Structure formats: structure tokens, C-alpha cells
Amino acid sequence: MTPVQVTGEVLSLRRIGAYNAMTVVAPGVAESAKPGQFVTVAVGGPDTSMLMRRPFSIYQVRERGVYGGTVEFVFSVEGRGTRWLAHMQPHEPIDIVGPLGKPFALPREPATCVLVGGGYGSAPLFPLADALRERGCRIDFVIGAATEERLFGALDAKRISATLSVTTDDGSVGLRGRVSDPLPEVLATTKADVVYACGPMPMLRAVSRIAEEAGIPCQIAVEEMMACGVGVCMTCVLPVVGDDGETRMVRSCVDGPVFHGERVRFDDIGTIPADAVGAPEPPPEPKPVGKRAAKAQQVAEAVR
Amino acid sequence: MSTTLTVRVGTPAATPASTVDMSTTLGRFELPNPVLTASGCAGAGRELNQFFDVAQIGGVVTKSIMLRPRSGRPTARMAETPSGMLNSIGLQGPGIDVFLEKDLPWLVEQGARAVVSIAGGSVEEFGKLATRIRDAGGASMIEVNISCPNVEDRGQVFACDPRAAANVVQAVRRATRAEVPVFAKLSPDVTDIVAIARSCVDAGADGLSMTNTLLGIVIDTDTMRPVLAGVTGGLSGPAIRPVALRCVWQVHQAMPEVPILGMGGIRTGLDALQFALAGASAVSVGTETFHDPSAPMRVLRELTKALADRGFERFSDAVGLAHQPR
């Protein structure tokens, strides 16, 4: 499980809808990767001015390819780093570190599992689905995105799931609305035992709340800004309630990215809650509301 | 050394890399080689030990520790900038109790040399921290972070006031065993770095760490607000290298006998060599570790080779060399 740093080789880069999927020969990374973990890659070449490695969830791994173990990740072109990645060619070297972070926990007994993915957030749910199916679990997929081309993996999801629900914000395919909209009904009709989710923070907040209301355990994989990705810098923290009931600012790169949904204090992301361990002594007045917490609130209201 | 420098350009290594003596000293602290981690960029060494053996580098400079646990600043805490980054972590950490119980003993167990960085909000707090560390044992050196521009209270930046800086240094020096050097870590955000450096040395600092980050701001042009929740952050990485190097140069020129731990944007062995030539007896590799988690080890390898290629037999012969006339 300990991460390694390797100079991998780009094996292939293909388009999937609005996304790119890159397969990298990365011996040592592939062999120990578990669903929910991520890799980081250096972008921009040896003399790059972009110092921050880019994190991506692991999509598929092949432990023994012709060239050694391979790792595939799916990415959306967002800024300079991902634009550079999208222009890489097969056989070019790529500096990759992984597997990183805590994976999804799997149920011990066969269970009914609802997997909820938003945008490229569906990608890590596929290796998870494989692992769950190996354990005899039933899979029900709910995937959503802004538009049809930003849906990821609908066909594959259909093939491996008992039921598939699809949503798009613009109604171009499936239900018009948010991925959390059909969730209460899916949970009820499938008699779900557990929910797994990956996607943008407002979605994870909504999914966690719905699962909590239904009394179903929920694991989510979050996405926070990261500088090191390995646990040394404290950039990627968010307020999470521990087993002892105390809130701590924990590192999503090593203590996450997978958390129990009900433990994450979504409303307080972007703040230091006054009752967090080590919070500033005189509680700030008035209670600060971070940009992201405010945004999450708006989205959640729109979802309801 | 000047004789060995007469090798022709293009001649292969005049000295085999394996025979270059890389040992160095920071005051009474003897190091097998001059490459260390930078405070806040290596935790307490455990995570980086997955990528290289932390006992093999000169030392591990730990994240600045405070008396009590501290949750730091709200997120967003980071913004990437051209050849650098802005951070506003706000000294999140477990506090000295946990550090002394879990982190420092682990480093000692690995055979790593621990440079313990401390931060406080008052002279008294710095003194207490030093006392706790003395009582626990295990630290090879103390680095006093008087310059972190991230602490909540802007008024608590000691590094910009020669008197305040001296008071902190004096309190720490008094509470620390004689064989453990105390280095003051300076901020480049001052008008006269030599004045602050002199004040720290007069107060008992055995050496100086230079430099900490420079204060900066990035504004998101979509939200039209600062990217960092804490508004300002510390700029680090290659973007600040010439500034940090200038600080090392000026202080070494003014006080050539005072050892310097140099840092600021070191990515390669040649960057480290620049700091040595300017007067640094050792270097810290910070932000580059985020880009390449094995960077400190790589920089050591590259520096050793760079010295060999230039005909050096000893790292120490390179320290301050750039100040000598050609």
C-alpha cells in the first residue's frame, strides 16, 4: 500500500465524451492500487513552471500488461496542467506517484450497493463496482453530469448494474436535474445497504444528507486542492468528526479522500469550526462562512 | 583547491563523485552532507521516508511546532503561481506534546538528524518550547521560526523587528543546551536583512536560516476575490530563488563567520551550489519536494556530482567561494 514514485510511460490517450483517458505503464503503482485511491502526476515537463502535481482518481488498473502494470485515469481539461496532459503522446515519459490515499471500504457480506457518480467522479466507481461484484454484491448505479457528453461510463454502468439511473442538468439524456434527485427513490426501491459516491462537493453533501436521512452508511471520495498529495503540507484539510466525536482539520490526501459522509462537516468546509481541535482561542465573531460552504448551501437548496 | 580548478571545460569529472567529502557543520552540529528538508515541506519525515531514507540526507527540518495543537487557517490554503506557490497553512500542527511523544522519537529511531523548528506567539512561548525540547532530548538543532508570515496575528511577526527577534533568540538560546545550535529563520520581507541578522547573532543565534517565504496575494478573476481564504500567503519555490540568494549573499558578506542554512526555490544540485557559493554551509529543499517527493535525495546526488565535475574534493571549499575575486 505504500506509494511509489515511478517514471512511467504513456501507453495510450483516448477521448471518452468530454474527457480524456490516459493509460500509463506504472509498475509498482498498479499492483497495489485499490478502488478510491488516486495518483498524482507531474505536468509541464522537466523545466516546468507548474510545480504542483495534479491528482487524479484511479480508473482502471491492469496488474500485468505486456509492458508491466498499467494505471488509467480519466481527466477533464480544466486549466494549464490538464491541457498539457491532453497533448501527451504515446511512449512519452510521465512522472507518476501512487497509489495515494485511503480506498473505499468494502462490505464483508454480499450487500446491495448504490454507486453515485457526478461527472468524471463516476470513474473510480468502476473498479469499486468490480471489487464489490467479486464479493457477490448487487450494484445499482446513479450517474449524472451537466450534459450528456460529461456523463462518464453510462454504457459500462448499465452492463454491470441491476439498475441504472441517469440525470443531466440540461435534460439532454435521462432525468433533468441533479444526480441526487432520484437517489431517495433508488435507495428505497433497492433496499440499499450502502452508498458510495464521488463527484463535486455540493453533490457529495446532498448525497450524504440523503443517505443519512435514510439511515444508510455512505462513503464519499472528496476532491480538495492539494500541494503535496502525500501528507506533508496540510493544504488539503477539511473538518471531519472523529470516532471520539471531536472535529479535526484532517488531510484529505492521506486520511481521505474517502470519508464517511456523515462525518464530514460540509457546511463548515472553508472555515475552521470554532469547536475544532486547535481552533483559534476566542471563537471568531460572527461565525465566518467560507465561499465554498456558501456555494454548497446554495446548491443544496436548489437540490431540495 | 585552486589547482584542481584548472581542469579544462568539458573534461570529465576531475574528482569521482564518490570521493567528494560532503560533510559540513552548522555551528556545533556536524552533518554528513549539506542537504536538508525545509520546515513545513516535510512534515516530521515519516511520509517522505516512503520515497527515500530520511537518515541519508543531512537532516530533517520539522514543521514549525507550537505549544498547543493548532488547526491553522481556513481553506483554500494554496495557489499555484508561476514557478512557485502561495501558502497560507497557518501553522496547523499537533502541538509540542504529541510532537515529542510521536514525531521526534521516530526520527531519532530512524537514525535521522532532527532539526526542530519552533513557532510561538510570545517570547515566553518560544522559551517554553525550547525548554520542552531540551528536556526531551533528540534534537540536533533548533530552528526558530520568527518569520512565518502566516500566523493569524500580523502583529506577531518578530522577524521584521530587530529587537523582538533578538528577544526570542535570547529566550531560546538560554533554554537550550550549549551543544545544540540555535538558528534564527529570517524573513526576506524586511528593508535591511543584515540588521536583523546581526541583531539575532548578537542575541546568541549560532547561525541563520534564510529565507522564509515572501508575502503575496493571488486574485481569482472569476470570483474577483483573493484565492486564499487567508487573503495573503507565503510565496515559495524557484520564483523567490534570486531574492533568497541575495539575502544569503548580503549576510555572508557582512558576517562571513556566521553559518547559514540557505533555502528558497532550490530544485536542483546546481541551485544548491549557488547557495553554497553565496555562503550557505547547508541547504533546505522545500517546495520542490511537493513536485518531486524524493527531491532532497536527488539534490544531494546532483550537488555531489556538480562539485566533482568542478574538481572540488570538499563541499566546504565551495562555501562562500563566489565572494572571492576571480
Ligand SMILES: Cc1cc2nc3c(=O)[nH]c(=O)nc-3n(C[C@H](O)[C@H](O)[C@H](O)COP(=O)(O)OP(=O)(O)OC[C@H]3O[C@@H](n4cnc5c(N)ncnc54)[C@H](O)[C@@H]3O)c2cc1C
Ligand atoms: C483526490 C482527487 C482526485 C481527482 N480526480 C480527478 C479525476 O479523476 N478526473 C479529473 O478530471 N479531475 C480530478 N481531480 C481534479 C484535478 O486534479 C484538477 O482538475 C486538476 O488538478 C486541474 O489542473 P489544471 O492544471 O488543469 O488546472 P489549474 O486550475 O491550472 O490548476 C491550478 C492548481 O489548482 C489545482 N486544482 C484545480 N482544480 C482542482 C480541483 N478540482 N481539485 C483539486 N485541485 C485542483 C491544481 O491541481 C493546481 O495545483 C481530482 C482531484 C483530487 C484532489
Ligand SMILES: Cc1cc2nc3c(=O)[nH]c(=O)nc-3n(C[C@H](O)[C@H](O)[C@H](O)COP(=O)(O)O)c2cc1C
Ligand atoms: C506549505 C509550506 C509550509 C511551510 N511551513 C513553514 C513552517 O511551518 N515554518 C517555517 O519556518 N517555514 C515554513 N515554510 C517555508 C519553507 O520552510 C521555506 O523557507 C520556503 O518555502 C522557501 O523554500 P522553498 O522555496 O524551497 O520552499 C513553509 C513553506 C511551504 C511551501
Ligand code: FES
Ligand atoms: S496535500 Fe499536502 S497534506 Fe494533503
